[in-house]
Amino acid sequence: MVSSAMLFERRPWERRQVGIIRDHSDIQAGLDALVELDPRLAAIVEASGPVPLRLNEPGFSGLASIIVSQMVSRASAEAIWRRITAVGPVTAASYRALDPATIATFGLSRAKAATLLHLSTAISEGHFDLASVGALETAEAIRRMVALPGIGPWTAEVYLMFCCGHADIFPTGDVALQAAVAHAFGLEARPSAKDLATMARDWSPWRSVAARLFWAYYAAKMRRDVTPLA
Template identity: 50%
Template structure:
């Protein structure tokens, strides 16, 4: 396989190659792949707009996040960091962004405008370095950084171990006695490097499949 940082999860072919790599590293995942069904490409716009969308979706249902994002993106200048900083806070809040999310996005915009945050550079870094740089911004936690790197940059080697659905899916698929905490799941996922993002996509799909197709509640 080519350099894993550049072999991004932006095509169906790349995902398939990473899934094959996962199975070679951990044979238990062959059954997970079979039960999960197709793992789709899930990419969104990179840069400030992409980070804004990730922040928008924090701790919300898909439907709620989509509705808020639609209102936010309709605000002129909202997805440009420089223009965003000129918008009144009440305009942002009216779209559905909480006060905390508004502060976080303002911190991101300020870092971009000041030249302290270059998304195009961060997206080329190894996972740990990229996450460290993003989480240095107040309000950006590991989950937000990892989701950005996965879905906006196609980074192939991040795994959001704090995600509840992933914790439940891995516990079920691997027959664990209890749902692993974030640190435990991160340790498990280390064995799947440099394919950890493909593993996350796989287990999210597995989580949906066993609930929807097989009728198993997690």
């Protein structure tokens, strides 16, 4: 077994700018580049099988689905999302206008119900411009999103990855990613978020593809699909 610290001493590669991820060709380009950046990933690509694109439309609906996905189980999240979408189109204005009694039937936790209500109100009343946040530089986009009540770094990172196509994000606080990296590299324990951030620097500017790869690896090895979007 090796420790996570042993994986950090790598010579930095020259980085290049990467555009927005839009289709499967971008995923393949990212995988090819990642194997060049870190040859250890070749075996992980082989073990993982196809790496899904999984892009959703940007906007309130996409962000709301990510918030809902943070349930105890994927089945619970999917059931709640079906109830929400059954009411009608999921927009900030339509959600803000829902009767509280209707929202109560969705099965949301009190915290998530409050987050969605705050978010829909902020967007529909013009206090937050979600439509433009995806065009910002990643760090600034995350900073603005986490200023919203109930929106944490993981939620912001996943939204920017899967709804806006940002190519260089690795959600280091994701437990499944920590477990997948530990398993793939034979670590003694799951790396902390801080240690995983250090490791993931080697995969820049394709960290969003690396995250997809390790989620796919987790699904292949642990037989559980934990990617935030279906």
